[in-house]
Every structure is written in C-alpha cells, then in structure tokens.
Amino acid sequence: MGDVFSVILTSAALLFYVAGTVGLIRFPDTHSRLHALTKADNLGLGLLILGLMAQADGWVTLGKLLLTWVLALIAAGAAAQLVARTALGDRR
Amino acid sequence: MTLAFDLVLCAMIVGAAICAAVAGTIFAAAVFFIVYGIFVSLAWLRLDAFDVALAEAAMGAGLTGILLLRALGRMPASEDRPGPALAPALAGAGLALALGWAFLALPESAGLGPVVRNAAPGAGAENPVTAVLLAFRAWDTLLETIVLLAALLGVWALSRDEAWGLPPGLPQRVRPDGVLAGFGRILPPIGAVVGVYLVWAGTSRPGGAFQGGTVLAAVALLVSMAGLAQAPRVTSGALRLVLVAGPLVFLGMAFIGAVLSLWQPGAAFLALPEAHAKSLILGIELMLTLSIAVTLAALVAGPPEDRA
Amino acid sequence: MSLILPLLAAVPLLGAIAAVLAPRAGKGIGLGVAIVLLAALAVLVGGLNTPVVLPLGGWEPPLGIALRVDGLAAAFLGLAAVVMTGVLIAAPYRGAGREAAAFWPLALLLWGALNAIFLSRDLFNLYVGLELLTLAAVALAALSGSAGALAAAIRYMVFALMGSLLFLLGVALTYAAHGALDLAALPGRNPQPTDALAAGLMTAGLLVKTALFPFHAWLAPAHSGAPAPASAMLSALVPKASFYILLRLWFEALPDLGRPGFLWLMGALGTAAILYGGVMALRQARLKLVIAYSTVAQIGYLFLVFPLAGGGGAAQPWAAGAWTGVVFHALAHGLAKAAMFLCAGLWLAAAGNDRIEALRGAARATPMAVFAFALAAISLMGLPPSGGFTAKYLMVTSAFAAGAPYWALGPLLGGLLAAAYLYRPIAAAFAPVEPELRPVPRGQQAVPLALALGAIVLGLASAPPFDLLQIGRPEAAARGVE
Amino acid sequence: MNVTVLGLCGALLVGIGVFAFLWQRHLLRRVLAFNVIGSGIFLYLGAAGARGGAADPVPHALIITGIVVALSASALAVALVLAHLHASSATRLPEDEP
Numbered sequence: 001m002g003d004v005f006s007v008i009l010t011s012a013a014l015l016f017y018v019a020g021t022v023g024l025i026r027f028p029d030t031h032s033r034l035h036a037l038t039k040a041d042n043l044g045l046g047l048l049i050l051g052l053m054a055q056a057d058g059w060v061t062l063g064k065l066l067l068t069w070v071l072a073l074i075a076a077g078a079a080a081q082l083v084a085r086t087a088l089g090d091r092r
Numbered sequence: 093m094t095l096a097f098d099l100v101l102c103a104m105i106v107g108a109a110i111c112a113a114v115a116g117t118i119f120a121a122a123v124f125f126i127v128y129g130i131f132v133s134l135a136w137l138r139l140d141a142f143d144v145a146l147a148e149a150a151m152g153a154g155l156t157g158i159l160l161l162r163a164l165g166r167m168p169a170s171e172d173r174p175g176p177a178l179a180p181a182l183a184g185a186g187l188a189l190a191l192g193w194a195f196l197a198l199p200e201s202a203g204l205g206p207v208v209r210n211a212a213p214g215a216g217a218e219n220p221v222t223a224v225l226l227a228f229r230a231w232d233t234l235l236e237t238i239v240l241l242a243a244l245l246g247v248w249a250l251s252r253d254e255a256w257g258l259p260p261g262l263p264q265r266v267r268p269d270g271v272l273a274g275f276g277r278i279l280p281p282i283g284a285v286v287g288v289y290l291v292w293a294g295t296s297r298p299g300g301a302f303q304g305g306t307v308l309a310a311v312a313l314l315v316s317m318a319g320l321a322q323a324p325r326v327t328s329g330a331l332r333l334v335l336v337a338g339p340l341v342f343l344g345m346a347f348i349g350a351v352l353s354l355w356q357p358g359a360a361f362l363a364l365p366e367a368h369a370k371s372l373i374l375g376i377e378l379m380l381t382l383s384i385a386v387t388l389a390a391l392v393a394g395p396p397e398d399r400a
Numbered sequence: 401m402s403l404i405l406p407l408l409a410a411v412p413l414l415g416a417i418a419a420v421l422a423p424r425a426g427k428g429i430g431l432g433v434a435i436v437l438l439a440a441l442a443v444l445v446g447g448l449n450t451p452v453v454l455p456l457g458g459w460e461p462p463l464g465i466a467l468r469v470d471g472l473a474a475a476f477l478g479l480a481a482v483v484m485t486g487v488l489i490a491a492p493y494r495g496a497g498r499e500a501a502a503f504w505p506l507a508l509l510l511w512g513a514l515n516a517i518f519l520s521r522d523l524f525n526l527y528v529g530l531e532l533l534t535l536a537a538v539a540l541a542a543l544s545g546s547a548g549a550l551a552a553a554i555r556y557m558v559f560a561l562m563g564s565l566l567f568l569l570g571v572a573l574t575y576a577a578h579g580a581l582d583l584a585a586l587p588g589r590n591p592q593p594t595d596a597l598a599a600g601l602m603t604a605g606l607l608v609k610t611a612l613f614p615f616h617a618w619l620a621p622a623h624s625g626a627p628a629p630a631s632a633m634l635s636a637l638v639p640k641a642s643f644y645i646l647l648r649l650w651f652e653a654l655p656d657l658g659r660p661g662f663l664w665l666m667g668a669l670g671t672a673a674i675l676y677g678g679v680m681a682l683r684q685a686r687l688k689l690v691i692a693y694s695t696v697a698q699i700g701y702l703f704l705v706f707p708l709a710g711g712g713g714a715a716q717p718w719a720a721g722a723w724t725g726v727v728f729h730a731l732a733h734g735l736a737k738a739a740m741f742l743c744a745g746l747w748l749a750a751a752g753n754d755r756i757e758a759l760r761g762a763a764r765a766t767p768m769a770v771f772a773f774a775l776a777a778i779s780l781m782g783l784p785p786s787g788g789f790t791a792k793y794l795m796v797t798s799a800f801a802a803g804a805p806y807w808a809l810g811p812l813l814g815g816l817l818a819a820a821y822l823y824r825p826i827a828a829a830f831a832p833v834e835p836e837l838r839p840v841p842r843g844q845q846a847v848p849l850a851l852a853l854g855a856i857v858l859g860l861a862s863a864p865p866f867d868l869l870q871i872g873r874p875e876a877a878a879r880g881v882e
Numbered sequence: 883m884n885v886t887v888l889g890l891c892g893a894l895l896v897g898i899g900v901f902a903f904l905w906q907r908h909l910l911r912r913v914l915a916f917n918v919i920g921s922g923i924f925l926y927l928g929a930a931g932a933r934g935g936a937a938d939p940v941p942h943a944l945i946i947t948g949i950v951v952a953l954s955a956s957a958l959a960v961a962l963v964l965a966h967l968h969a970s971s972a973t974r975l976p977e978d979e980p
Contacts, residue, residue: 198576215459229465241505241509245506249502249539249543360456360458361405361456
C-alpha cells in the first residue's frame with residue numbers, strides 16, 4: 001500500500017520537474033523562467049517528499065523529510081526573489 | 093536494477109564533467125561544476141560513504157562552487173579561447189585508459205577495513221571514519237587543519253596594502269528589510285543546530301568536524317552577506333584566536349601526551365588516554381569545527397578589499 | 401628520542417600559530433622556534449646510532465602513521481634548521497602590516513611542512529605535507545604583490561597542483577593495490593602489475609614539484625620574484641623536499657621497480673638540466689634570475705643519484721659514495737643558495753634594483769656580503785675546499801669507477817658553466833669604481849656569510865656528516881635499484 | 883560490478899579533468915579542472931576501497947582530508963587569480979596570452 005502511494009506520488013513529482021524544466025528552457029525571459037522553475041519544482045519536491053514519507057521508518061525521519069521541504073521552499077523563494085531583483089536591475 | 097541506476101548516474105556525472113570542462117562561458121562551466129559535485133556526492137552514497145558524500149556536497153560542490161562564482165562576479169567578461177586540443181586530449185585519454193586498466197587489474201580487496209573496525213571502539217569513536225581521522229591518522233588531520241590556515245594566510249596576504257586591516261571580503265550593502273535580510277534571519281538558527289548536530293553525531297554516525305564546520309561556515313557567510321553582522325577585521329585578535337583555536341587545542345593535547353610519556357608508559361604524542369578518549373575526541377572536534385567554520389567562511393570571503 | 405621526533409615538526413607549527421596570534425612578535429617567535437629546534441637537533445644527532453621509528457599516538461602502521469629519523473632525515477632536518485635560522489634572522493619584516501603578518505607564520509608553516517615531510521613514512525601523510533609546503537611556498541612567492549610576482553606565483557601553483565594530483569593518484573593506486581601507505585611496508589609487498597603505473601605517477605608528480613628539466617618553467621620567475629628571504633627558502637629547501645621523497649620512494653620503498661631505462665632517463669634529464677640551467681643563467685642580466693637559473697642547474701646534479709647509486713653491476717663498490725655525494729650536494733647547495741639569495745636581497749635593497757651592473761664596486765661597500773657570495777660561488781662551482789667539491793668529487797669518481805664516464809660530463813661542464821655565470825656578478829663587485837650602493841649594516845651581511853661558511857665547512861669537515869649519512873642508509877643505495 | 887562502474891567513472895573523470903587543465907587557458911577554468919581531477923581521483927580510490935563488499939573507512943578518511951586540502955588550494959588559487967587580474971587586467975598567464 002505504502003509502496004504504491006510512493007510510486008504514484010514520486011511519478012507525479014517527476015512530471016512537475018519535467019514541466020518546470022521545459023518552462024526553464026522554453027520561456028523567453030528571466031521572470032517567467034523563474035516562475036516556471038519555482039512553482040513547478042517546489043510542488044514537485046513536495047510530492048516527492050510526501051511519497052518518501054510513506055517509506056519513513058519513524059517520526060524522526062518524517063520530521064527530517066518535512067524540514068527538508070520547508071528549508072528548500074524558503075531557500076528557493078529567497079533565491080528567486082534575489083535573481084528576479086538582479087534581473088530587474090540589469091534591465092534598467 | 094541498481095546497475096542501471098549506477099550506469100545512468102555515471103553517465104550524468106561524466107556528462108556534467110564534460111560540460112564543466114568545455115562549456116562556452118565560464119559561468120556555465122561553474123554551474124555545471126556545482127551540478128557535477130552534487131552528482132558525485134550521490135555516487136558516494138552508492139558507495140556507502142556517507143561522510144564523504146556530506147563533505148563532497150558541502151565543500152566540493154558548495155564552497156568550491158561559491159568560490160568560482162564569487163570570482164566570476166569580479167571579472168570582466170573576457171574572450172576565453174583555449175589552446176590547441178590535441179596534446180591535452182591525448183594526455184587525458186591516455187591517463188584515463190591507464191587508470192581504467194589498472195582498476196581492472198587490481199588484486200582483490202586489500203584494504204584495512206577489518207583492522208579499523210576492530211580497533212575503532214578502543215580509539216574512542218564508533219564511526220570508523222572518525223576513528224581514522226582523529227585517532228589512527230590524527231597527524232594527517234592536524235596537518236590538514238594547518239593547511240586550511242596556511243591557505244587563509246596566503247589569501248589574506250594578497251590584499252592590497254591599503255585594504256589591510258579591513259574585514260575579509262568586500263563591504264556588503266544590503267537593504268535591511270530586503271529578502272536576503274529576512275532569509276538571513278530565518279536560516280542561521282537552523283543551520284547552527286544542523287552544524288553542531290553533525291559534529292556531535294559524527295563520533296558514532298556519519299558527520300564530523302569538517303562537515304559540521306562547512307554548514308556553520310555557510311551560516312556565517314549568510315549572516316555577513318545579509319548585512320546582519322559585520323565581519324571582524326583581519327587584524328582582530330579575537331578572530332585570529334578563533335581561527336587557531338582548533339589546531340591549537342589539537343596540538344596542545346598532542347604535546348601534553350608527549351610530556352606525559354616521560355613518566356607514563358601508555359602516553360605518547362597524539363595518543364589520547366583510552367578512558368577519556370571519547371570525550372576528548374568530541375572536545376577536539378568541537379574546537380576544530382569552530383576554527384574550520386570561521387576559516388572556511390574567511391576563505392570564501394577572500395582578502396580584505398576596499399573597493400567594489 | 402620519542403619526545404624529540406614529533407616536536408621537530410610540531411614546534412614550528414606551534415610557532416606559526418603563535419605568530420598568527422601575535423604578528424608583531426613574529427621575529428621573536430621565529431627565533432625562539434629556531435633555538436628550540438637547533439637544540440633538539442643537536443640532542444637528536446648526538447644520540448643517533450641507529451634509525452629511530454615512532455608510531456604516532458601509539459598506532460602502529462598500517463593503521464597509524466610512523467615517523468622515522470635516520471642519517472638522511474637528520475641531515476635534511478639539519479639543513480632546514482640552519483637555513484631557516486639564517487633566513488629568520490635576516491628577514492627584515494617588522495610590525496603588524498600585511499607583509500609582516502603573512503611572512504612570519506608562513507615561513508614557520510613552511511618549516512613545519514619540511515620537517516613533517518623529512519620525518520614522515522606514510523605516503524598520504526607525505527601528500528598532505530607537500531600540499532602544506534606548496535601553499536606556504538606559493539603564498540611567499542606572491543608576497544610582494546607585484547604583477548610579475550603574482551603571475552609567477554600562479555604559474556608555480558599550476559605546476560604544483562598538477563604535481564600534487566599526479567602524486568596523489570599514485571598514492572591512491574598504491575593503497576588500492578596493497579592496502580598500505582607505510583614506506584616500510586612496500587618492499588615486502590606482493591608485487592602487482594599496477595605498481596609500475598603507481599610509481600610512475602608518483603615520480604612524475606615529484607619531478608614537476610622538484611622542477612627537474614623539462615618541468616622547470618615555473619622555478620626561475622617564482623624564485624626570483626619573491627622577496628629575498630622567501631627566495632632563500634624556496635630555492636634552498638622547497639625542491640629538496642620532493643627530491644627527498646623520490647629518494648625514499650626509489651631507494652627504500654620500491655627499489656625492485658627500477659629499470660636501466662628509467663635510471664638512464666633520470667640521469668639524462670639531470671644532465672640536461674645542468675647544461676640548460678647553466679646556459680640560461682649565463683644569459684640573465686638580473687642577479688636574482690642568475691641565482692634562480694643556477695638552481696635549475698643544481699637540481700640536475702641531484703638526479704645523477706639514479707644512474708650512479710642506482711645502477712647495479714660495475715657501479716656497486718662506489719654506489720654508496722655516489723649516494724652520499726648527492727646528499728652532500730643537496731646540503732651544500734642549500735647553504736650556498738640561501739647565502740646567495742640573502743646577499744642578492746641586501747644588494748637589491750642597497751642599489752634599488754638587482755641588475756648585475758648595479759653591483760659595480762660592491763666589494764668596497766659590502767665586503768662581507770661579497771665575500772659570502774664568493775664563498776657560496778666556490779661551493780656551487782665545486783672547487784675545493786667546499787661541500788660542493790666533496791659532492792662532485794664523490795659523484796665524478798663513482799661515474800668513472802662505474803665505467804660510465806658520461807655521467808661525469810654534467811658535473812664537470814656544470815662546474816665550468818657555474819664559474820662562468822658567477823664570474824659576472826663577482827667581477828662586477830670587484831670593479832674598481834666608487835660604489836653606488838647605500839651602506840649595509842655589518843650585522844645583516846653576517847648571516848649570508850655564516851651560511852656560505854657552512855657550505856665550505858661541509859667540505860673541510862666532511863667526516864661527521866659523512867658518517868651521519870651512513871646511519872640507516874638504504875641497502876639499495878649500495879646494491880642498486882634494479 | 884557496480885563498484886567497477888564507479889571506479890571506471892573516476893578514471894574517466896581524471897582524464898576529462900587533465901584534458902581541461904591542459905587545454906583551457908583561463909585560470910578559473912583551470913582551477914575548476916583541478917577540482918574535477920581531484921574528485922575523479924577520490925572516486926577512483928573510494929571505489930577501489932569498496933570492492934571487498936564492506937566499505938573500507940581508511941580511503942573515506944583520506945578522501946575527506948583530500949577534499950579539504952583541495953578546497954584550501956582552490957581558495958588560494960582563486961584569490962591569486964583575482965589579485966593577478968587587479969594587478970595586470972589579465973585572466974590568463976602572460977605566456978598564454980593570444
């Protein structure tokens with residue numbers, strides 16, 4: 001049961017990663033690329049982590065996985081903001 | 093199945109390495125290098141080398157990548173044309189073939205694994221890697237922390253005379269309410285906990301002074317880049333004390349052992365008394381972590397600079 | 401004994417840490433370290449009858465790392481101690497400015513790295529020691545901060561990094577094949593087909609680091625671009641460390657891998673280095689470049705050890721003499737070269753540049769320094785009575801005795817070339833003109849004089865160091881590496 | 883078998899790195915290539931140590947030491963390259979200038 005759950009969720013995660021990567025490559029300018037990347041990848045990571053949680057063997061592992069997602073969210077958000085602002089600065 | 097995974101992983105590693113080696117711009121090369129480092133640390137996981145995977149991800153990919161990107165940021169875009177390719181290609185291919193042949197020609201395992209695992213508990217660390225680093229081959233580790241110090245002294249010596257005495261790196265200008273400042277407030281407490289945990293866990297599980305120190309160095313860099321705290325001047329006595337604290341404690345313990353050996357049979361230079369080995373190793377590691385963290389942060393920040 | 405061994409490497413490192421904490425006291429700390437180490441070495445050499453081995457921390461190899469001191473190690477430790485003491489006395493850095501805050505700890509780290517290498521018996525530990533040595537040496541080469549010195553330091557770094565990686569690759573292959581890193585464990589290993597590749601990689605890396613022709617391109621700019629006290633360390637000591645590892649590797653750890661072709665190649669490259677370095681030195685207009693190219697030539701002599709002491713057959717009775725002669729050469733060159741660079745530094749400060757013409761009349765302005773330079777020159781040329789003469793005598797006689805007189809060609813022609821390229825600065829110094837040099841205090845001239853006298857004394861009283869070198873002399877030095 | 887793949891991968895990385903180190907002229911690219919060679923050597927050593935089944939911890943410790951040493955050397959090299967750039971506005975060695 002847990003394994004099926006994991007497989008479904010991680011496959012869905014991969015789909016989001018592919019979508020994000022396609023967006024990164026195909027979108028015309030920095031801001032829309034960032035949009036594709038952060039939205040799709042954060043969701044992908046969330047699904048991946050959910051899928052992996054089904055495999056966790058204890059509360060500590062669950063906590064670590066959750067923390068991974070939260071930290072990656074914060075880091076991705078901050079990094080995207082910084083890149084976006086630098087891109088704006090470059091255009092001026 | 094796992095063979096397929098390893099083949100794909102190796103293909104990705106090699107692909108990233110080739111891209112890093114030949115990418116059209118240096119920026120692309122540096123980014124590919126970071127990706128490459130992450131893939132290599134995955135390979136270390138495949139080899140059950142968790143300590144190495146942590147070190148490779150944190151230092152090999154992370155800090156080295158930051159070093160390259162930081163340097164690129166200071167460089168004008170310049171024409172970048174490599175030299176003739178034939179001789180380098182022959183040298184590279186020849187060496188790769190020779191090494192590949194040698195790997196296949198190596199005799200069956202000739203390692204020290206069983207010897208180390210037998211002796212590790214007596215050395216005061218259940219993690220055999222930590223036992224090797226801080227007991228059996230402590231002299232290597234001591235010299236290695238001194239190598240870090242030598243590199244930092246060399247980096248600092250490259251400052252211009254007018255900038256000597258300023259804090260390491262460029263002066264930072266950050267908006268106090270900006271994203272970076274907010275990010276810099278959230279992450280340090282978590283980073284500090286993770287860093288110390290890596291050291292504490294390192295005696296029995298993967299982790300240790302170098303991995304923990306790298307995480308703490310990243311925290312220090314983030315705090316400084318976010319403008320939340322001013323880095324101390326390179327002439328500051330306190331900064332210098334922190335830089336040398338680890339090697340100093342390590343060397344000091346070694347010297348005490350040497351002096352004790354005059355009347356105590358079991359004592360020797362770099363020998364830790366077996367009864368206290370575990371707590372002494374943890375103590376030395378914590379001091380080393382502090383020094384490693386500050387040294388790495390200062391190495392990445394670079395020599396003091398007075399102009400943008 | 402077991403107390404002294406680790407202290408020899410650890411005390412300079414401790415001194416470096418102290419100098420990081422108290423940059424203003426750098427000179428005092430350096431001299432303190434020098435006194436402790438000279439005393440420790442005196443005790444060590446006085447009581448050394450057989451090689452002493454010390455497993456560090458009580459962990460025996462293969463698990464741990466062992467230090468070992470024999471005659472060869474003691475001789476190089478002594479060379480480092482004497483040269484470093486002279487350099488630390490002569491170095492002019494004061495205060496807590498950029499250069500002073502960098503020079504004292506880096507010089508002590510360099511000393512610690514040298515001693516760690518001379519004592520170590522572990523291949524990977526030798527790699528870490530070499531890296532420490534390289535980083536300290538590169539930083540010292542860049543100390544002046546001028547564009548030329550920085551380019552030279554980078555070129556040095558590029559070569560040194562490549563050398564380190566090749567050495568490391570060989571070490572990795574050795575461990576993979578034998579599960580051992582201890583030099584003493586390798587002669588009794590179970591031979592593997594990969595051994596030749598491992599030894600070749602290590603040797604190639606060490607050749608690059610020793611700057612043997614044709615890997616010499618980095619040496620002259622780096623050694624001449626550094627401040628004089630740093631040049632003295634870089635030229636007199638640093639290349640000796642990687643050569644020392646080569647000696648250990650081929651004469652102690654892997655003598656069974658020696659092949660006549662390899663020995664011949666080393667001798668040929670050495671001879672080429674002697675001739676090339678001599679000709680290049682002859683063509684330089686700046687004194688520091690003359691001295692630096694002279695180092696390229698002098699390094700060549702060291703590699704004659706391979707065909708002369710390593711060759712089997714007819715060479716046997718004289719092989720040990722050749723081995724001792726080469727080590728003598730390393731010692732005499734170290735002392736003489738340090739003296740020369742310190743002299744060059746004095747003249748550079750007194751004249752404002754280091755062109756050879758600027759030396760005209762120096763014999764009147766700085767008589768002691770000119771005397772020191774001339775004494776050092778006598779040793780480099782190999783004239784009696786000097787350490788250089790003893791060394792060349794031993795090499796040349798064993799070349800003739802072994803029926804391979806072509807190996808005497810390098811030392812003999814090299815001596816002539818040295819006489820030619822060193823004649824120019826000495827002739828300029830004795831030119832009968834009013835010197836345009838600012839006066840130099842006698843105290844500063846005394847240091848190079850003492851070092852140059854050391855090179856002479858090595859020839860006058862060659863028996864004690866000769867006997868010292870026989871302690872723990874590797875068997876292969878007499879039997880041949882084949 | 884899996885270990886052999888990783889060991890051969892290490893050998894290949896050394897070759898790629900050596901090629902880039904000798905071919906590239908820009909000094910930062912050479913620092914990068916140095917690191918590729920280094921990690922290739924480490925992977926080679928680590929894979930060789932893992933052939934016996936249970937991983938040998940000694941190579942792991944050596945590799946961690948090696949990674950720290952490589953990072954130290956890279957940091958000094960990068961600082962030298964930047965100082966050289968400030969002093970002479972060049973990103974490569976004088977003899978490699980076109």
